[in-house]
Amino acid sequence: MATDGIRQPDHLAALADWQAQFLETLRRADPATPIPWLAPWTVEKLVVHLARVHHWAAGQARRVQEEPLGRGPFDLPELYAACALEVREALAELDPDARAWALVDDGVPRAEHTGTVRFWHRRQALETLVHLWDLRTAIGEPLDVDAGAWLDCLDELVTVMHPRQLRLGRVEAPAARLVFAPTETDARLEITGSAPSSPEVVLAGPARSLALLAWGRVPLAAAADADDDVEVRGDRALAVAVLGAGLAP
Incomplete structure (x- = not known):
């Protein structure tokens, strides 16, 4: 893909940054705030969803079945902080080129699987970016992210x-x-x-x-x-x- 010098994100660094922004934002958000474009979701549902995704993705990267988090109720900042750290530590620890369970292999014959840990660097960063936009927009706050990140987000949708x-x-x-x-x-x-x-x-x-x-x-x-x-x-x-x-x- 031609990018004309647009800087693409360092996915692990971006993941840490966007997770930190998400956690900081949710601390001042009302959990009952609706998210109309994801109806009937509220901020609470969004936070629990992203926490569960981080927890699940850590298992996918390690090729192990994750332990269920339970149904709640949860302390939202505590839950999100723990799951965000879990996936971030897993991805930092694992060899990026090691085999992993990955969405690119869904519906593909096993002999043709190509998924690696590196897949989850990008997937978790961009999952967090989109949901950070959801959270900020739901509470009426802007999100300033450079064009390279949004271009990467668009490319992942189209190609993966x-x-x-x-x-x-x-x-x-x-x-x-x-x-x-x-x-x-x-x-x-x-x-x-x-x-x-x-x-x-x-x-x-x-x-x-x-x-x-x-x-x-x-x-x-x-x-x-x-x-x-x-x-x-x-x-x-x-x-x-x-x-x-x-x-x-």
């Missing part, structure tokens, strides 16, 4: 997460060849699975906006809006339909 959804039969092949064109780079990231004859629709805009669209955090308006920073080149209704069907888990 959506292909996995297709392999597992969780989504249907998209009706359009949806292409994301981040304005910070010459990269063109195309959603796979559509027929070669399918019409192409290009979404051009900042990597942050495109990543949030792809991950289902913000909708693509059915009609062009003067305040919209994403340009649609092609059939807007088709793009709305493809995004509305969901690209990610």
Whole structure:
């Protein structure tokens, strides 16, 4: 992927940074605050979810079944801090090139498995980034993250997460060849699975906006809006339909 000099994140360093920001933010957040784009989730549900994901991912990286955390109720900062540290320590300890259970191998014959611990460096960092955005946005606070991180987030959706959804039969092949064109780079990231004859629709805009669209955090308006920073080149209704069907888990 061409990045035109955009700095890509050091995933372990980014994971530690975004986890620290998440923990600091949740300490001042009301657990009952709703997260409308993840309805019926609240801040409490989001925090428990991310803590469970960290705990589970530590086991996946070690190739061991994790011990259940239980159903709660939990002290949210305590739970999150413990699970964040657990996955961070596991990933720092393990050889990045060691074999691991990884999402890239779901639906793939065992002989073709390629998953390593390094997969979880990126997956856990970007999982934390997206949920940090959820948390900050839910309580009305901004999140300042550079374009390289959002470009990486978009690339992972296009090259890893959506292909996995297709392999597992969780989504249907998209009706359009949806292409994301981040304005910070010459990269063109195309959603796979559509027929070669399918019409192409290009979404051009900042990597942050495109990543949030792809991950289902913000909708693509059915009609062009003067305040919209994403340009649609092609059939807007088709793009709305493809995004509305969901690209990610």
